[in-house]
Amino acid sequence: MKFGYFDDAAKEYVITTPKTPLPWINYLGTNDFFSLISNTAGGYSFYKDAKLLRLTRFRYNNVPGDSNGKYYYIKDGNTVWNPGWMPTKTDLDSYECRHGIGYSKWNSSKNGVSASVLAFVPTDDTCEINQLKLTNNTDSVKELKLFSYVEWCLWNAADDMQNFQRNFSTGEVEVIDSTIYHKTEYRERRNHYAIFTVNTKIDGFDTQRENFLGAYRDNHDPEVVFDKGACTGSIAHGWSPVAVHEISVKLEPGETKSYVFLLGYCENPDNDKWESKNVVNKKPAKALITKYQTDADVDKAFDKLKTYWDNLLSIYTLESSNDKVNRMVNIWNQYQCMVTFNMSRSASYYESGIGRGMGFRDSNQDLLGFVHLIPERARERIIDIASTQFENGSAYHQYQPLTKRGNSDIGSGFNDDPLWLIAGTSAYVRETGDVSILKEIVPYDNDMSVATTLMEHLKRSFDFTVNNKGPHKLPLIGRADWNDCLNLNCFSEHPGESFQCFGPSEGPVAESVFIAGMFVKYGEEYAQLAELLGDTAEAERARKEVKIMYDTVLEAGWDGDWFVRAYDAYSNKIGSKECEEGKIFIESNGFCSLAGIGVKEGLAEKALDSVKKYLDCKYGVMILQPAYTVYHLELGEISSYPPGYKENAGIFCHNNPWVSIAETVIGRGDRAFEIYKKTCPAYTEEISEIHKTEPYVYCQMVAGNDAYIPGEGKNSWLTGTAAWTFVNISQYILGVYPTHKGLSVDPCVPSDFGDFKVTRKFRGASYEISVKTNGSQKGVKKLIVDGQEVEGTVIPFVEGKKNYKVEVVM
């Protein structure tokens, strides 16, 4: 069952009922100012950091889940309604929410009045614009009242949720004309305030929440709107400041009136904070307000946003006979890659914005799907991430985006982290050819006095694995590898202890076959970077170490029909036929095979057949089987989850593309695509009632076969799935892969995929690539570049050449 449809021409998903199975959200903002916005107008805004600089208040864990946002109440006689349906939940005569790329739009109507709202964050200002249009579709005059409503967050979202003894006394506002200034804590250490304004004269306002809502009432039936019909002019002193505008609207038959609301973040220099005693300096606010006074101003900013995105989305485009794949590749998958790059795992409807900052491994992986869009930002990110690495090559697991400092609560010891830095850097250099990044001087743990080149950072990443091997000569796992819940050195017995941080940090003996697979893959990529710098001795040394690891995996990491997952602290196998539960895992089988381990020996094929046999289910490839049914002290969080959920036999969408990529490595395009389809939003849209999360983006986890409702998705948006599926479909299945020497084209598609075209902008040139598949799954028979046949699969890169016409025959 569907709750909407894709409008590909407009690059929008159109939601046709407010009653989606879960809130279906969108993200506004590209640089510093962001808003989360749901199909019922819920959500919140923040500047740069969802924890430290939150503008508006959202109540996670609320009932219903999505009941605070930017709301507009329309009072028409005795009927009060909202264009986004929430929070009054008045039945609408029509409703439509269009989530687009960086904006959302509503078109709704009630009793002959239609309302449209367009919400977006302009590309170059720190504000959100809401353009609201009201039209009278009846034959008689309509006299309406319009009320706006936002609830301010007192900036630090964590403190805002906890520290009521203080917070109920700090709130302060100013109201001048139609602008409400939220200036809590501005009197002391803050140099910023927020505004909510509208481009028309108002008939009233409120800034004290209870004055507007009324005692014991909530935003679904505010007293001012429902009973009094007019605002009270309250000025907040402590308690909970809000911003409400009241506007009387008279509409002749057929008439439309338009209002521009603006929620903005403003900053002053420390020495220029005040206009007069305790009166904030309004210069930055006035500049913002002046810029967005008319519909023409809004149209201009909106066009700019559209152009911004059209340009980004023109960098990789696909034309094939498969509409679902086209729309994922051309629109939604890339869009989600941008959002995960911006947010990491901080702010979604499942990540509260006050927990994790940027993840070391997460951000490096997010880069993989983002780097082609804005390589300069990827470059900056790589340097930020590398700056949180330790001198011995290990790394802080997370860092705060605002301070860019490593987070010492969680610390280090996640032994896959260092290798992801190689993955991210290699992707950047392959995309751009910018070798200079390798020579950048980058600190360790933000300490410039011990800084070295980025290449030296990568060497230490590489050597961290070389120097930290266990009894089987496999990499030590530490607190966990990619699977945060495989805590083999933790042994936590008491509730409340962190599964990851409890126990010895480096972990004395437990080993990871998954990290071994990563080492083989990214060890080779490291060797290639060394070669680029002319250091052939280092490349040779690296390849020797990679060879040793390869052989070790075949010796200690092969279980007969698949790859072992790990060795626990007692040196017992995990993910082996010897185990009672957790006999086979996805990660080691996917990653070792995609790294090429066992391909020539026929073992990768065997491993992938086993994955299909034991881990496949209707909704994706499960992370492990059989599920753990009891808690294992020696395994940690993985066995804490009920069977079928999360890392305990759920379908963790993030690692499904690894298996799909591995299938392309051995040339099985049918199977690679079958896996791609299972978790692909454009395909799961059909079963939205089961899947529940947004049908235009990936979610982190889908419940596996052991779960109560298999196929139920959770935790949408912020997941490494976005980047990895984009890498999978664009670079492996469609096969357009950036190498140091130029773009390689080596597709691996299902036999019935048909011919397709990819356009790709790469290192300043434009490539038009046409592929004739001839029913083949893999293998390039002919590569013709501008009429000339070329050996192999790589289009030779010619400096300065602007256009390449490429024909590929399979």
Ligand code: BGC
């Ligand atoms: C989740 C993991 C996540 C980790 C982050 C765990 O509870 O199950 O998916 O990576 O927390 O700290």
Ligand code: NOJ
């Ligand atoms: C989500 C985390 O953000 C990521 O770092 C981890 O790899 C996966 N969960 C699997 O545990």
